[in-house]
Amino acid sequence: LExxxxxxxxxxxxxxxxxxxxxAHFTKGQAFQITRHYDVAIKCFEEVMKLEPNxxxxxxxxxxxxxxxxxQREKAIFEKQHILPGQKRHWEDSLLSLKKPNLxxxxx
Numbered sequence: 629l630e631x632x633x634x635x636x637x638x639x640x641x642x643x644x645x646x647x648x649x650x651x652a653h654f655t656k657g658q659a660f661q662i663t664r665h666y667d668v669a670i671k672c673f674e675e676v677m678k679l680e681p682n683x684x685x686x687x688x689x690x691x692x693x694x695x696x697x698x699x700q701r702e703k704a705i706f707e708k709q710h711i712l713p714g715q716k717r718h719w720e721d722s723l724l725s726l727k728k729p730n731l732x733x734x735x736x
Contacts, residue, residue: 632659650679657689666693666700 639656642649657672670693676686 632662635659648679650676650683653679654683654686654689657686661689661693661696664696664700666697669693 636656636659639649639652639659642652643656646652653672653675657669657676660666660669660672670690673686673690673693676683677690680686
């Protein structure tokens with residue numbers, strides 16, 4: 629992940645000098661893809677498509693990112709619908725602790 633952050637930063641420097649650098653836009657998209665920021669990655673790949681409309685690699689990466697976003701949404705929906713008895717979501721413990729009255733209060 630550190631390398632993807634470094635790559636993204638390098639690409640941003642290149643794009644400051646040359647906003648039409650296809651390689652920098654593409655590599656920046658890949659860096660966001662690695663860190664699962666698919667929506668931002670799509671924007672980077674779309675920028676490649678604006679500069680080079682027939683770029684197959686960028687088109688394929690856009691499709692991959694859209695598929696990953698769809699999978700993430702489906703997984704989230706599935707997990708919400710299929711919590712097994714006894715299982716808790718990570719936020720349920722804190723919610724349950726708020727609902728429980730403190731019965732250990734001692735009167736003076």
